[in-house]
Amino acid sequence: MITVTNLKKRFGENIVLNGVDLHVNRGDVLAIIGPSGSGKSTLLRCLNLLEMPDEGIIEIGDTKVDVTKMSRKETHLLRQETAMVFQNYNLFKNKTALQNVTESLIVAKKMDKQEAERIGKELLIKVGLEDKFHQYPATLSGGQQQRVGIARALAVNPHAILFDEPTSALDPEWVSEVLQVIKNIAQQKTTMIIVTHEMKFAEEVANRVIFMADGNIVEENEPKEIFHNPKNPRTKQFLKTLERDE
Amino acid sequence: MEFKLDFGYLVEIIPELLSFIPLTLFLAVISMIFAIIGGLILALIIRSNIPVLKQLATIYISFFRAIPTLVQLFLIYYGLPQIFPAFTAMTAITAAIVGLSLKQAAFLAEIFRAALNSVDKGQVEACLSVGMTRAQAFRRIVLPQATRNAIPATSNVFIGLIKETSLAFTLGVVELFAQGKILAASSLKFFETYLALALLYWFLIIIFTLIQQTLEKRMEKPYIS
Ligand SMILES: Nc1ncnc2c1ncn2[C@@H]1O[C@H](COP(=O)(O)OP(=O)(O)OP(=O)(O)O)[C@@H](O)[C@H]1O
Ligand SMILES: [Mg+2]
Numbered sequence: 001m002i003t004v005t006n007l008k009k010r011f012g013e014n015i016v017l018n019g020v021d022l023h024v025n026r027g028d029v030l031a032i033i034g035p036s037g038s039g040k041s042t043l044l045r046c047l048n049l050l051e052m053p054d055e056g057i058i059e060i061g062d063t064k065v066d067v068t069k070m071s072r073k074e075t076h077l078l079r080q081e082t083a084m085v086f087q088n089y090n091l092f093k094n095k096t097a098l099q100n101v102t103e104s105l106i107v108a109k110k111m112d113k114q115e116a117e118r119i120g121k122e123l124l125i126k127v128g129l130e131d132k133f134h135q136y137p138a139t140l141s142g143g144q145q146q147r148v149g150i151a152r153a154l155a156v157n158p159h160a161i162l163f164d165e166p167t168s169a170l171d172p173e174w175v176s177e178v179l180q181v182i183k184n185i186a187q188q189k190t191t192m193i194i195v196t197h198e199m200k201f202a203e204e205v206a207n208r209v210i211f212m213a214d215g216n217i218v219e220e221n222e223p224k225e226i227f228h229n230p231k232n233p234r235t236k237q238f239l240k241t242l243e244r245d246e
Numbered sequence: 247m248e249f250k251l252d253f254g255y256l257v258e259i260i261p262e263l264l265s266f267i268p269l270t271l272f273l274a275v276i277s278m279i280f281a282i283i284g285g286l287i288l289a290l291i292i293r294s295n296i297p298v299l300k301q302l303a304t305i306y307i308s309f310f311r312a313i314p315t316l317v318q319l320f321l322i323y324y325g326l327p328q329i330f331p332a333f334t335a336m337t338a339i340t341a342a343i344v345g346l347s348l349k350q351a352a353f354l355a356e357i358f359r360a361a362l363n364s365v366d367k368g369q370v371e372a373c374l375s376v377g378m379t380r381a382q383a384f385r386r387i388v389l390p391q392a393t394r395n396a397i398p399a400t401s402n403v404f405i406g407l408i409k410e411t412s413l414a415f416t417l418g419v420v421e422l423f424a425q426g427k428i429l430a431a432s433s434l435k436f437f438e439t440y441l442a443l444a445l446l447y448w449f450l451i452i453i454f455t456l457i458q459q460t461l462e463k464r465m466e467k468p469y470i471s
Contacts, residue, residue, distance in 0.1 A: 093369070095468075103376075107386055
């Protein structure tokens with residue numbers, strides 16, 4: 001479903017992904033945890049080519065590319081295999097909630113407007129925004145904006161949804177509603193990769209967890225094992241630091 | 247000699263002056279359209295970081311922001327035909343439009359660049375992440391928001407342009423100001439004539455400002471919480 005081989009990325013001298021190998025099965029919910037700066041966001045952003053990796057082979061759904069010899073067409077195709085939910089929502093500020101969701105359907109998928117709106121409304125209802133169709137992002141709370149962001153990602157019916165710390169920018173009062181929506185989607189066997197600092201949530205929602213440090217995948221296992229019986233010293237240390245902070 | 251304001255004369259010449267407003271607006275609007283197209287192209291070139299082209303655009307902006315409008319108009323209308331005889335056929339109106347457009351394009355380029363930059367690139371990333379192309383992201387998401395950001399400053403440029411059309415008289419175009427001069431010279435009522443002119447320019451700007459405010463209000467709608 002998703003297979004990443006030897007993915008490398010550096011920013012100048014700074015090696016951020018040091019030959020990452022990754023495999024995600026259909027319906028998997030993969031959580032990525034790790035200290036700040038370990039390359040979690042970069043890994044996610046390399047999967048949809050918002051960052052251009054320096055080396056590596058990425059296969060998602062029906063598209064397989066070698067990033068060193070990738071055409072514009074392939075870039076575009078690979079991007080269409082996934083959708084992303086951003087830390088800062090990144091909603092289109094000039095569009096209503098509904099238009100945020102239908103935009104890609106109308107513009108990229110050339111769907112007719114009525115059909116797009118039908119799907120858009122369905123998805124907004126699914127994330128609990130049945131009464132916000134025609135409101136602009138500026139009039140929505142953080143939690144509502146992020147739920148629009150999730151509906152927008154669902155709209156393109158992607159092979160996988162990439163979440164980059166979807167609740168980190170939220171006021172604490174909105175976190176649980178967003179996590180709940182993500183859990184609901186996870187239960188419907190949507191393939192997801194979630195970078196998160198919410199360890200409890202990761203444990204509940206994921207069926208696999210990756211611990212990253214310094215651009216490498218250090219440990220990979222079921223949530224129960226990672227969180228309660230970590231093998232690698234770095235994982236142990238990371239989890240201990242978190243406990244201490246709590 | 248005691249000065250007495252001839253109010254009757256002031257009122258009397260207004261209809262005649264009014265008939266020159268279309269030409270003034272024509273000069274301003276046409277120049278503005280070309281300036282907007284030019285300014286947008288310049289702004290995009292500068293954002294694109296294409297070698298050579300970017301340097302040329304930077305030089306263009308620096309040059310046209312620096313030279314006085316009058317110098318520029320004279321350069322185009324009286325200067326160019328000496329080097330390129332083909333320009334001899336250029337009318338004064340064309341020269342004025344070319345001059346004003348070239349100049350304001352430079353100012354607009356800066357305004358547009360800032361307005362485009364003010365749309366955070368996260369929204370473009372969001373477009374790409376749902377399978378839209380960069381061009382689609384630009385047209386559907388970036389440009390509308392940048393337009394709204396650019397309207398106040400762009401309106402100021404247009405107000406400046408309306409006023410600068412009066413410089414076309416130096417090339418022999420009989421527009422609003424030139425007609426005022428003609429009237430003043432024959433009646434010798436300088437104060438009344440130029441006061442009438444001032445009021446007319448004021449009136450034009452007030453009307454335009456009203457249009458601008460309506461436009462701004464309409465475009466603000468999505469952004470008010
Ligand atoms: N556009 C960029 N230019 C230069 N360096 C970058 C860029 N993006 C990320 N980096 C660097 O790459 C490294 C990994 O960053 P990344 O954002 O992937 O970390 P992260 O694991 O997501 O951290 P966090 O938990 O804080 O979000 C960091 O050292 C960061 O400074
Ligand atoms: Mg990150």
